[in-house]
Amino acid sequence: MTEHTYKQFDTELEKIRSGVLRMGGLVETQVANALEGLKTGNIGLLERVIEGDHRINLLEIELDEECNQIIAKRQPAAVDLRLVMTVIKAIADLERIGDEAKKIAKAAKRLHSGEMPFSLRVDLSYGAGLALDMLRSALDSFARADISAWARIEKQDEEVDACFKGTMRQLITFMMEDPRTISNSLEVLFIAKAIERVGDHSKNVAEYVVFLVQGRDVRYAKSVAAEGGTPQS
Amino acid sequence: MTEHTYKQFDTELEKIRSGVLRMGGLVETQVANALEGLKTGNIGLLERVIEGDHRINLLEIELDEECNQIIAKRQPAAVDLRLVMTVIKAIADLERIGDEAKKIAKAAKRLHSGEMPFSLRVDLSYGAGLALDMLRSALDSFARADISAWARIEKQDEEVDACFKGTMRQLITFMMEDPRTISNSLEVLFIAKAIERVGDHSKNVAEYVVFLVQGRDVRYAKSVAAEGGTPQS
Numbered sequence: 001m002t003e004h005t006y007k008q009f010d011t012e013l014e015k016i017r018s019g020v021l022r023m024g025g026l027v028e029t030q031v032a033n034a035l036e037g038l039k040t041g042n043i044g045l046l047e048r049v050i051e052g053d054h055r056i057n058l059l060e061i062e063l064d065e066e067c068n069q070i071i072a073k074r075q076p077a078a079v080d081l082r083l084v085m086t087v088i089k090a091i092a093d094l095e096r097i098g099d100e101a102k103k104i105a106k107a108a109k110r111l112h113s114g115e116m117p118f119s120l121r122v123d124l125s126y127g128a129g130l131a132l133d134m135l136r137s138a139l140d141s142f143a144r145a146d147i148s149a150w151a152r153i154e155k156q157d158e159e160v161d162a163c164f165k166g167t168m169r170q171l172i173t174f175m176m177e178d179p180r181t182i183s184n185s186l187e188v189l190f191i192a193k194a195i196e197r198v199g200d201h202s203k204n205v206a207e208y209v210v211f212l213v214q215g216r217d218v219r220y221a222k223s224v225a226a227e228g229g230t231p232q233s
Numbered sequence: 234m235t236e237h238t239y240k241q242f243d244t245e246l247e248k249i250r251s252g253v254l255r256m257g258g259l260v261e262t263q264v265a266n267a268l269e270g271l272k273t274g275n276i277g278l279l280e281r282v283i284e285g286d287h288r289i290n291l292l293e294i295e296l297d298e299e300c301n302q303i304i305a306k307r308q309p310a311a312v313d314l315r316l317v318m319t320v321i322k323a324i325a326d327l328e329r330i331g332d333e334a335k336k337i338a339k340a341a342k343r344l345h346s347g348e349m350p351f352s353l354r355v356d357l358s359y360g361a362g363l364a365l366d367m368l369r370s371a372l373d374s375f376a377r378a379d380i381s382a383w384a385r386i387e388k389q390d391e392e393v394d395a396c397f398k399g400t401m402r403q404l405i406t407f408m409m410e411d412p413r414t415i416s417n418s419l420e421v422l423f424i425a426k427a428i429e430r431v432g433d434h435s436k437n438v439a440e441y442v443v444f445l446v447q448g449r450d451v452r453y454a455k456s457v458a459a460e461g462g463t464p465q466s
Contacts, residue, residue, distance in 0.1 A: 054453065057452070057453035058453070060452075060453075061450050061452065061453065064450065065450065068314065068318060071304060071314060071318075072310055072311075072314055075308040077305055078305075081301065081304060081305055085301060085321075088318075088321065089325070092322070092325065168419070172415055172416055172419070175408065175412065175415050176412045176413075176415055179408065179409045179412050180409075182405055182408050182409055182415075183405055186401070186405070186422070189419070217294050217297070217298070219290070219293075219294065220287065220290035220291070220293075220294065
């Protein structure tokens, strides 16, 4: 490659790298706005979240295409190839976080559009705060190619799962006490599930960063341990 | 490339191609067995599904690594590159179908391990049959690089979504009639959701095959139409 080509290649890599961060920022805002709309009943905000999802989908398609172009034209190797593969995987998870934001916004809109004024009887803010923190940390790890937050993110994921289970137990109690709340409680249950999924996808992103930095695939570490080997040996 | 290298390259591409089909077959069996165990209460079968999931995870990691190797060593272009990218994406969705099978099996095990004998009061078989048919059709499309089933799979996906909504309505009725059934009904609701997700992921695989065959990215077609353009233009 000539020096000029190298420079172009670097620019292209930087473009997909910053694309992930831009997409991540957008997705984070979508989740935060969906939760804000759920709390305040701001229907306009919820509708903006629902309509905004397609921008994230388009961003995924765009970045995916750029990654394909880089592989075809530049034949990246080693850490450059790992960056491209990490981007391809990370944007798929970010797109799905976008879907979860949309689901939350749609459910919140239904809840706040009913005949009776709706107020949330379970506290989702702790789990939601954790999931958003996981997302930010995962993006930050990617930005700095630094895996020091990974162990904490894995721990937070367990906490988010526990929050979901706690919410489910609370909702079951409410539903048993007053069966008229069943429909609304199910909407809230699916919102809690969506928050849990935001955590799962953020954890995935953090795991891809380990692959990016160290070349190790750390997904399903428990599966691999059960098998008594390493996947790449 | 020498003729020898070409042959090796072909062998490698064939290996990842058949790897997807093998993984797909395994995943299909997992879903079918989980549903069978739900119906019959065969706890041994359900436990085999739960334990079997890690094999699918390992298969994904293995195939993913093989795809990375092919890109690094062979620098594939055009349809060969599209095959590798399709494999990388398809195995991620197949792995998630495996997760859904495991979720169904775990919920079924809890339902059949309660003090009271459990029998399913909603009929999930129609939606489950559709979702499994979508999975088989998507894998078949991939095997034959043939997109003729794609439109039907998209239609079936809508039907599976409608089945889920119908099941949810039925379950709400049961829960309101007899609040003691709420916990079990929620387990069944999450099983119905998992079936719907099997449909979603199968649809994704079918969409990747369109990319493989035609080089068009047809995901989020509605988003793109809303934006008034094509993603790659």
